[in-house]
Every structure is written in C-alpha cells, then in structure tokens.
Ligand SMILES: Cc1cc2nc3c(=O)[nH]c(=O)nc-3n(C[C@H](O)[C@H](O)[C@H](O)COP(=O)(O)OP(=O)(O)OC[C@H]3O[C@@H](n4cnc5c(N)ncnc54)[C@H](O)[C@@H]3O)c2cc1C
C-alpha cells in the first residue's frame with residue numbers, strides 16, 4: 001500500500017531545459033494527481049523542497065524547477081536515468097469542475113504558471129467545456145519564457161496574452177505587467193466569470209485589485225498560496241496561518257477565504 005509519508009525513489013524520464021535556471025523534470029510516478037498539488041522532492045544530505053506539479057501524464061509527473069538553493073542546485077546535477085526521492089501528492093489542487101461553463105481567465109507570473117498549467121491545458125483541449133478561456137502570462141524578459149511548446153499549442157486553441165516586463169528594442173510581442181491587460185478584457189456576463197491568479201504574493205495582490213475593479217465578485221476568484229512549507233503534511237506548523245494549514249487546506253483557495261491568508 002502506498003504511504004504518502006514515505007519518500008519514493010523516482011527515475012528521471014526526460015529533462016526539458018527552458019532557461020539556464022529553469023528545467024522541467026519528467027519523473028516516474030503512478031497514482032492520481034491534480035494540477036495545483038505539490039510534492040516534496042528530496043536528496044539525502046541536501047534536504048527537501050516543495051515543488052508543484054507542472055504536468056501529469058501516464059506514469060509520469062512533471063516538476064518545473066528553478067535552481068535557487070541547496071536542494072534545487074543538487075537536482076540540476078541529475079539527468080535522464082538518475083533518481084531522486086519524491087513524496088506526495090499533497091494539497092488540494094484546482095477543481096476543474098469549478099471552471100466549466102465559465103468565462104475563464106488564468107493569470108500567471110513566471111514559474112507561477114507551473115501549478116495552473118494543467119488547468120490551461122485541459123481547457124485548451126476541451127474548448128467546448130468553458131464559454132471562453134483566456135491566459136495572461138507574464139515573464140521578466142523574452143529569455144525567461146517557459147513552456148514555449150505549450151504556448152504554441154495554447155495559442156491555436158484559446159486566447160493567450162504572453163507578456164514580458166521588459167524587452168530589447170525590436171521585440172514584437174506584448175510588453176508590460178500582466179495587470180496592464182486586465183482592464184481591456186471583455187465579458188458577456190461578469191457574474192459567470194472565473195479567474196485564477198498564481199504568482200508571487202505581490203503579483204497576486206495587484207492582479208486581484210485590477211480584477212475586482214472589473215466588478216468581478218470575490219467568489220469568482222481563486223489564488224494559489226505558496227507559503228514557506230516544510231513537512232507538507234500538517235505536522236510541523238511552518239505553513240500555518242491562524243487555524244489554516246496551507247499545505248492541507250490549500251495551496252489553492254477561493255479568494256473569499258484566501259484574502260485573509262495573504263502576507
Ligand atoms: C507549495 C509550493 C510549491 C512550490 N513549487 C515550486 C515549483 O514548482 N518550482 C520551483 O522551482 N519552486 C517551487 N517552490 C519553491 C521552492 O520550494 C523553494 O524555492 C525551495 O526553498 C527550494 O529549495 P532549495 O533547497 O533549493 O533552496 P534553499 O537553499 O532553501 O534557498 C531558498 C532561497 O533562499 C535563498 N538562500 C539560501 N541560502 C541563503 C543564505 N545563506 N542567505 C541568503 N539567502 C539564502 C536562496 O537564494 C533562495 O532564494 C514551491 C514552494 C511551495 C511552498
């Protein structure tokens with residue numbers, strides 16, 4: 001019987017290099033996983049780090065990892081056929097049912113796209129299940145763009161604004177923060193919208209402010225709350241705010257509840 005407390009050795013099936021600092025590792029995994037859930041990824045002697053699921057396929061789960069410290073540096077020393085430990089999945093994840101039949105807008109900043117990528121992909125592959133789907137994704141610069149192949153596919157099926165904060169002269173795509181594109185969004189029925197906002201806390205704060213200016217009810221907004229986590233299992237208390245354990249009750253929250261948890 002699978003015990004989600006116990007780290008399992010998992011083999012790297014493929015590595016996709018997006019930028020110098022961000023790679024996706026396709027890892028062997030059997031079991032049910034939802035977009036927005038996360039795993040604890042570990043290497044003995046280096047430690048553990050919570051990492052969101054950025055893709056789910058038969059027999060594999062994807063982790064898009066930014067190289068920032070002890071554990072993630074060591075993970076980047078591995079390649080196809082190598083192994084590291086994973087335990088999970090943890091957290092609630094996104095419920096696809098919440099967004100069906102809606103005018104859905106997903107707004108993501110940088111690696112914030114990873115946890116919500118499965119939702120975007122679902123509605124790009126099932127366009128008849130939402131009234132419309134729009135993705136606004138922001139990156140620092142053109143060289144920081146992740147998931148280029150996925151963007152090419154999404155652009156054929158849903159409305160996509162892929163923007164960069166700053167670009168060199170001659171760059172032809174959208175430039176500016178994700179918030180710049182929110183006031184121009186058009187809806188048939190603002191009550192029947194659903195917004196998902198994922199990224200750094202400061203980006204969530206300003207993005208939600210713009211969304212609310214459109215007259216969107218708070219209950220139509222979902223956020224994913226990445227907070228300092230340790231065990232991922234509701235035991236250590238690192239992620240606790242008031243009586244809420246982000247690792248168990250989240251990391252995905254409807255804004256009505258989630259707004260109280262933003263730092
Ligand atoms: C729910 C959840 C999901 C996440 N999903 C992802 C994901 O999909 N992909 C991803 O890449 N990350 C994700 N993260 C973030 C990731 O877990 C952290 O970046 C984690 O700390 C990386 O572990 P590490 O050991 O490599 O880094 P650490 O060594 O813990 O370093 C973390 C940060 O601290 C800084 N730091 C380290 N040592 C020092 C020092 N001595 N002085 C000053 N600063 C220092 C580093 O520069 C870095 O910015 C997620 C986090 C959460 C909570």
Ligand code: FES
Pocket residue numbers: 228229230231232233234235236237238239240245246247248
């Ligand atoms: S991370 Fe340990 S209780 Fe949530």
